[in-house]
Amino acid sequence: MLETLQNLYLGFTVALSPPVLLYAFVGCFIGTVVGVLPGVGPLAGISLLLPATFGLNATNAIVMLAGIYYGAMYGGSTTSILMRIPGEAASVMTCIDGYAMARKGRAGAALAIAAVGSYVAGTASVVGLMFLAPPLASFALRFGPPEYFALLLLGLLVLAYMSGGSMLKALTMAALGLLLGMIGIDQMTGYFRFAYGVVELGDGIGVVPVAVGLFGLSEILATAGQAKPPDVIKPRLRELLPSRQEWRDSAMPIARGTVLGFLIGIIPGSAHIISSFVSYAVERRLARRPEEFGKGAVAGVAGPESANNSATSGAFVPMLALGVPSGPIPAVMLAAMMVHGVSPGPLLIKQQPELFWGFIASMYVGNVVLLILNLPLVGLFVNLLRVPYPLLYPGILVFCILGVYAVNNSVVDVWIMLATGVLGYLLRKLDFETAPIVLGVILAPMIEMALRQSLAMSDGHYTILVVRPISAVLLAVGAALVLLSLKPLVSRGLDWRARLALAEKGEEL
Amino acid sequence: MTPGRIALALLLVLCTSAPAAAQEAYPSRPITIVAPFPPGGVADLTARPVGVALEKVLRNPVGVVNKTGAAGAVGMQYVATSRPDGYTLLLALSSISIIPEADKLFGRPPAFTVDQFEPLALISADPTILVVRAESPWKTAREFIEDARKRPGQISFSSSGVYGTLHMAMELLQHAAGIKLRHVPYAGAGPALTAILGGHVDALASGPAVILPHIKAGKLRPLAGWGDKRVAALPEVPTFKELGYAEAEFYIWAGLFAPTGTPEPVLQKLRDALRVAVNDSDFKTAMDKLETPIAFKQGEEFRKFFEADARRLAEGVRNVGRIEAK
Structure with missing residues (x-):
């Protein structure tokens, strides 16, 4: 304990030195921009700027790149809340209730809660990173394909909580999403599936183009199709701040999101995306009035936004403690270390204490910077909504296309975005929800890969999924959740879904 | 204003990929090295110092662009079909000879073929x-x-x-x-x-x-x-060749290619420039930090290495054959 504090003191002397402070600020700033821009996510941002860090020293480079990563998690909520366009994949869930809050004139409150939740989660999870990194890292590595598969199945259960309307329609959309997710090279055999000779489809359909298309573009098209344009929301200053009730409603979701996000973030893979889904499902499951979800429940913003932030710190655990490239973003950061001659490995913390502790301390500093940076921006961003739609929407469209193109320099991605935009518009007209499609596209390739890897490990025996303790526990939790949701069938009571359906019928009559 | 400077740098990077019209003495406009894998991978980390060193020798901007997808096929296809004028180069790994062979195996139209590329130089070759x-x-x-x-x-x-x-x-x-x-x-x-x-x-x-x-x-x-010789960093580890498995020879190599049809004087200029570039002290330090020894080969020597490697890999792909789902 004392040693940790001494080390932390060393870390702060590094982190508060002017150059490191400057690069932490630059990283956080760029991260916020990257998060706000639709399409450009943290991976693309870090990749684009990696070459720019080659001239810096290792600590500055790592501090800046990490700033981009967690800064993007702050910024990602902005366009989700204001325009229903996910700035990056982990903000998909925020689109649902965040945008609904904005339509009710609570955009400022949603943005403020997202920023504060991110701050709490970011800071608390660095504490976790600091004290728990080495023991947790070895635990995280025990997550192999079978465990990952079980976790993803839990993620799939989220579907049941994603839509307030017809379960049949939600599951249909999820199935469509899972099918779209099957496009691309079969990772286990090398076959091209549904690519029709387009080499770019080899990697499958990207989550970001699909999410921007289905949410953002379809919203723009739907608005444009209305006979009378919707009223421009004119936020007043005192409405920028969350009410006392909103604070109270988001306190526990922030706390739960923080813990959940950190634990899921440690697991190798793209876990920060899943963390926001799981958090949303948990909040809806625990909520006293689950029917408010999808219509602007503040918990639906607070939980996932906290979760994706603390997941970023979680992702650093195996990277720093063991030098393991535990996901695409840590892999790029490890490469950045190698470029500077720092060999990442289990001995990193011992051999490079300035780098490790400087990095930890810079994350404390960075989160404060981001809070200071983001809270005043709330007022500015909310005022974007004052821009009349004929000017606002074409502008957004341009940014969407630029952002989606920039990630891979791929025109195919732009076409995917445009096509899913039209699809999303049609589905909305037919009263289908589009969020389950996005979830399907995200989960399908991961679930398939994990399941088939598990079977490759066991030579085809499905028992591998239940004999390994972690995956057995996760599967049991999943089974329990399914059984719980069957309870109303037995007890004949009305659950919230049925109540909601009745209420809606009442409205229509 | 450092953020501004970074934005400016980004803008410059974007501009270097924009085509110019005039055809004058080579090189008269920025050269692009395409790395068909994401930033941080072997191809990217080799391409960047090569680009910097080449820029010094040619006194002409050299940029690196990551065109990723389908295990490298997207970027390689892009270079294979780009104009053979010496302004678009490819930094390829051994997958350049694996992908066409796998395409053949599955009977699909190949994304590109090996003879669409002219080898310029081998930069590194690390045995696994x-x-x-x-x-x-x-x-x-x-x-x-x-x-x-x-x-x-x-x-x-x-x-x-x-x-x-x-x-x-x-x-x-x-x-x-x-x-x-x-x-x-x-x-x-x-x-x-x-x-x-x-x-x-x-x-x-x-x-x-x-x-x-x-x-x-x-x-x-x-x-x-898998090397011909033991790895310098692991002198006590034998090679499979020593153990009597001569066909188990494999390198993770990185080499520079131009599209076939590039005029001979341009190729010659690039080859000469590369020979000077790999001796640049900054380039050597950069590769040193990556713990990747430089294994520079050109001309007949590179061609022989490349062909032997391609033959082994083609055989390997055929031996694996099509993987049928169980």
Whole structure:
């Protein structure tokens, strides 16, 4: 304990030195921009700027790149809340209730809660990173394909909580999403599936183009199709701040999101995306009035936004403690270390204490910077909504296309975005929800890969999924959740879904 | 204003990929090196110092663009079909000879063929190393191979993907030693390394630079290498050639190519410039930090290396054959 504090003191002397402070600020700033821009996510941002860090020293480079990563998690909520366009994949869930809050004139409150939740989660999870990194890292590595598969199945259960309307329609959309997710090279055999000779489809359909298309573009098209344009929301200053009730409603979701996000973030893979889904499902499951979800429940913003932030710190655990490239973003950061001659490995913390502790301390500093940076921006961003739609929407469209193109320099991605935009518009007209499609596209390739890897490990025996303790526990939790949701069938009571359906019928009559 | 400067740098990078019209003495406008893999990978990390060194020699801007997708096929196809004027170059890895062979195997129209590229220079060639976890029973490569022979299909290995480089290395070994291992493909070299460190597979073939820290930390044990010679950083680790498996030869190499049809004077200028560039002291330091020895080869020497490598890999792909789902 004392040693940790001494080390932390060393870390702060590094982190508060002017150059490191400057690069932490630059990283956080760029991260916020990257998060706000639709399409450009943290991976693309870090990749684009990696070459720019080659001239810096290792600590500055790592501090800046990490700033981009967690800064993007702050910024990602902005366009989700204001325009229903996910700035990056982990903000998909925020689109649902965040945008609904904005339509009710609570955009400022949603943005403020997202920023504060991110701050709490970011800071608390660095504490976790600091004290728990080495023991947790070895635990995280025990997550192999079978465990990952079980976790993803839990993620799939989220579907049941994603839509307030017809379960049949939600599951249909999820199935469509899972099918779209099957496009691309079969990772286990090398076959091209549904690519029709387009080499770019080899990697499958990207989550970001699909999410921007289905949410953002379809919203723009739907608005444009209305006979009378919707009223421009004119936020007043005192409405920028969350009410006392909103604070109270988001306190526990922030706390739960923080813990959940950190634990899921440690697991190798793209876990920060899943963390926001799981958090949303948990909040809806625990909520006293689950029917408010999808219509602007503040918990639906607070939980996932906290979760994706603390997941970023979680992702650093195996990277720093063991030098393991535990996901695409840590892999790029490890490469950045190698470029500077720092060999990442289990001995990193011992051999490079300035780098490790400087990095930890810079994350404390960075989160404060981001809070200071983001809270005043709330007022500015909310005022974007004052821009009349004929000017606002074409502008957004341009940014969407630029952002989606920039990630891979791929025109195919732009076409995917445009096509899913039209699809999303049609589905909305037919009263289908589009969020389950996005979830399907995200989960399908991961679930398939994990399941088939598990079977490759066991030579085809499905028992591998239940004999390994972690995956057995996760599967049991999943089974329990399914059984719980069957309870109303037995007890004949009305659950919230049925109540909601009745209420809606009442409205229509 | 550092953010502003970075934005400016970004803008410049974007501008370098914009085409210019005039055709004058080569080079008269920025050259682009396409790395067909994401930033941070071997191709990217080699392309960037090469670009910087080349820029110094040619006194002309050289930029690196990552065009990723389909295990490198997207970027390679892009260069194969771009104008052969010496302004678009490719930094390729051994997958350049694997992908067309795999396309042939599946009977699909190839994304590109090897003869669409003119080899300019080999930059580095690192043999892969066979590693197992430190607590595993095999102390030597012989013990490993003997055990694998006794228990066919029981010992597992992770790879960077099916038909990927790390898969091919293992395939060449299996063929040479007459053993059968259990293959668990992962999406990239990083996850494959994570898998063996987590104990989910028994063995891995990997480039030396990424596993050295884990060997030093006592987590992984090197058994043998795929090289012609022993690796300088691991002098006590024998090669498979020494152990009598001559066909188990494999390198993770990085080389520079131009599209076929590039005029001979341009090719000559690039080759001469590269020869000077690899001796640049900054370039040497950069490769040193990556712990990747420079293995510069040009002309006939590179062609021979490339052809022998392509032949082994083509054979490897055919030996794997089409993988039918169980």
